[in-house]
Amino acid sequence: MALVLNDDEKMLHESAAGFFADNAPVSALRALRDTRDETGFSPKLWQDMTDMGFAGILVPEEQGGVDMGYMAAGLVAEQMGRNLTASAFLSTSVLAVAALKNHGSDAQKSEFLTKISAGDITVALAIDEGRKHNPAEISLSATASGNGFKLSGSKTMVIDGHIADHIIVAAKTDVGPSLFLLPADSEGVTRTRVIMLDSRNSAHIEFDNVEVTGAQMIGPLGGGEDVLSDVLNAGRAVLAAEMLGAASQVFELTTDYLKERKQFGRIIGEFQALQHRAAHLYCELEIARSSVYAALTALDIGANDASDCVAKAKAKLGCVARLVAVEAVQLHGGMGMTDELDIGLYLKRIRAAQELFGDSDFHMQTLMTEQG
Amino acid sequence: MTDLKEFRSQTRDWLEENCPAEMRVAMVREKDACWGGKNWVFQSEAQKTWLELMAAKGWTAPSWPKQYGGGDLSRAEAKVLGQEMERINARPPLHSFGIWMLGPALLKFGSEEQKLKYLPEICRGEIRWCQGYSEPNAGSDLAALATKAEDKGDHFLVNGQKIWTSYADQADWIFCLVRTDASGKKQEGVSFLLFDMQTPGVSTKPIKLISGNSPFCETFFVDVKVPKENLVGELNKGWTITKYLLTHEREMIGDQTKTKSLSQEIADMGITVGPVLQAKICEFEIDDWAFDQTMNRMLAEAKAGASLGAKSSMLKYYGTELNKRRYELLMDASGHDGLQWEGANSNDGELARLWLRTKGNSIEGGTSEIMLNIIAKHILQMPGA
The missing domain is CATH 1.10.540.10 (Acyl-CoA dehydrogenase/oxidase, N-terminal domain)
Structure with missing residues (x-):
């Protein structure tokens, strides 16, 4: 690889x-x-x-x-x-x-x-409906009507959904899930902007008998599972890469701080208790980096176990990025709690990215279910 | 690449033809691993034949130069050989500290005479080496070692004690760190000596471990005479060799290849685990997989010319802590069965003893804490570290 x-x-x-x-x-x-x-x-x-x-x-x-x-x-x-x-x-x-x-x-x-x-x-993807990511349970329905379908239901956590020109929405049909691509200003679509903790935006979107045609469907009728699998694998792997970047940066900010902050007349980076915590985070980040590269490569070469690799990488980054962000705040002491420093911004972005498209628990559950 | 393909097919044919059937089954007993040397008693004709055939090909040390008994294989070819051996479940023909530790040091720091004298017999498995590093008062602080070698004109006179000398009681020779100058910085007065364990004044005493086994010894030196030509590298410059060897050793300890996933191993034992333990196993397997990817990535980086350097400490730290976790989970899964210490049922407490053995992984070859110190100092450039 x-x-x-x-x-x-x-x-x-x-x-x-x-x-x-x-x-x-x-x-x-x-x-x-x-x-x-x-x-x-x-x-x-x-x-x-x-x-x-x-x-x-x-x-x-x-x-x-x-x-x-x-x-x-x-x-x-x-x-x-x-x-x-x-x-x-x-x-x-x-x-x-x-x-x-x-x-x-x-x-x-x-x-x-x-x-x-x-x-x-710009295009937004509307999958999630509840508190936790759960693409297997879609209740927004696509009911056959005339030449096409009528979409009814609601979606939440639609990233950039408040301003996207188009929306890809996952719906349930009689024969399985299907995805539809429609203009965001279609009649019956109501979007509510949600400002999130990481200062980014998602939308809550209501679909009230929104008419779509068969030509707006992505993939075959009822074939949404394959489409979703590809989409989510791509999203999870790239998101894991973003988390790797955020965690690496906040880690570097933290080691820089350990090298300049003085207490007890010494630079706090001299204390072994802090050195060991930083060194452990370094190791976890290196391991996490390998998992991200392996997942991205698996997607590029179309490996048979690509979905597994992506699940492992997203699970790993969910744990490691969280650990790094939480430790970054602690190692910055009171300064880590201030809005003046960027540390909190990283903590918040990592929190959102952790949750998006499945947290570590979600992906571990997937892997365990596969193993039976 | 076609060359590599051809090498693979030739290697496959050769192995099929030459690897005895008895050498294609998993090693069960300790003596199934062939260590060679003058004291070695071959467990079977097959064990002996396998060693001889592989040594004749130079494949006990596949990547060493031919003139020193190696196989002259490129890194890629050596990898293919490993894969092909794994394919037929072939046992390693030789376990050897000579190949794993001393050889790399001699290849880099030894004189031509020393290379020609020692390396070929290492490759043939005719000599078994042990490593004299740690001392009772020089563990993590290895450079504090006190075993003294005095210059007596035509020889050094060695006095002192080593500890944790792996298989010293079965070894023919020792590569040993000694103090040749106590006046300056402690790292600057260390030298690297080779000598025969049969030399008068050398004695060993096995240490019984919590696993019940005694792979390590205390080794004592009283007025041991060592010829001057047995010094490797320059006098008082042995610390450089030591650091090089420790880095090498740490990469190897970190890279303990497993053929089976943990959940597979547990399933093969006929064990069904509950959901909480299953989740812990899953978490372990994610880390284990990511660690394997890291080993691959580091190998690829090394191949591209980057030096691993202090990153070997990361691999040693993470790899050994993972292995400890693996055995904790195996014990959790085994429950009461894992507590058996004697009897055929448990192969004389094999799992329990392995579990206990793994506790030493994060101590030997530099403790986890020392690895973290090295990372803090050399990679993160922390002050005062």
Whole structure:
């Protein structure tokens, strides 16, 4: 397995690191938060990301993308994690693209993938309905009506759902789950913005007899399980990469702090109790990094056990990123509790990312169920 | 790559033809692992033949140069050989501290004469080595070692004591750290000596462990005469060799390859576990998998030219702590059965004894705490560490 970066990936890593540090540092997230920005991310930044090729990083070249694969998408996400960059990358460029490129009709691909790689549209994925991620239990219904279907029910935790131009929604039909792609302003769709603890936005969306046609379906009728599996694998792996970036950054901020803060007339980094905690976190982060690279690579090569690898990586990052963030606050002492420092922002983003698309418990349950 | 394919098919054919059937079943008893040396009693004709055939190919030390008894294989070829041996469940032909520890030091720091003298007989399994590092008052603080070697003109005179010397009572020779200068910084007066365990003044005493076994000894030196030419590297520069060897050893301890997943192993024992333990096992397996990926990643990085350096401490720390966790979970799963100490039912308490043995994993070769110190100092660059 390619667990070390090739030359293209190294170049991408470098350019993404520079780009996000320059254009979307943590201060940009603070500004979005403090001005209660309506969009929740900067449209200008999204345009710049598009110009960098990030919006179409998974899109095939014939639809204007750069088609670099999941490892590449993960490297971009890692840098976004380091800088706490808010953007439509996960919802539009990862989740929506993963749904469309393998399962979309030719018409859907040529229209939507082309627009996504050009930065013309954003797309949100509406799956979850309850407190915890549970894609196996969908109650929003798609009832046959005329030539198409009527969607009824509600969705929650729809990332970027309040501003997305289009929505991909998972619905239950008589023959199994199906996914539909519809304009967000379709009649009967009501969106409520939810500002979350990490200063990002999700939406609660009501679907009241929303009419869709068969042509708006992604994949075959009742075949949503396969589509969802691909979409969620992509989302979970890239999210794990983002968590890796966030955890690595907050860890580095913490070791920097340990090297400058003085108490008892000494730099606190001299204390072995703190050194050992930091060294343990370092080890966990290295192990976590391998799990993320392995999951992204498994997706890129279409490994048979790709779903397992992704579940393990998301479970591992759920534990490790949480540990690192919680320890970062403690090791910063009182300063870690202040809004002035960025530590809390990392804690909050990691908390949200942990929960999204299944926490560690969810993925462990999946792995155990498979083993029987 | 086609070369590698061809190498694989040739290797496969050779192994099929030459590996005796008895050497293709799992090792059960301690003596099933062949350690070689003058005191070794082969357990079967097959064990002897297998060692001889593999040694003749240079495959007891596959990546060492041919002139020293190795197989001259590239890293990729050596990996293929390992895979092909695993495929037919072939036993390692030789377990050897000579190959794992002393060899790498001699290859890097030894004189040409020393390489030619010692390495070929190591590869042939004709000599068994032990490692004289730790002392009663120099454990984690290894550089505090006090075993003294005085310059007596044509020889060194060695006096002192070592502890935790693995299999010293069965070894032919020892590679040993001695103090040759006590005047300066403690790391700067250490030298690396080789000598015959039959030399007058050398004696050993096995240490009984909590597992009931005695793989380690106390080793005593009283006026032991060691020829000058047995010094490896420069006088008083033995610490460099030591650090190199410890790094090497830590990579190996961290990389204990398992063929079975923990849940598979437990299922094979006919055990069904409850949901709480199942969750702990699942958590372990995620870490175990991620650790394997890390070993692969580090190997790939090393292949790309990056030096592992202090990262070997991370592998040692994480790998040994994982192995301890693995055996805790196996004991949890085994319940009352795991408590059996004697009798055929439990193969004389095999699991219990292995569980106890793993407690030493995070102590030997540098404790977990020392590994964390090294990471804090060399990787995280913490002050005063």
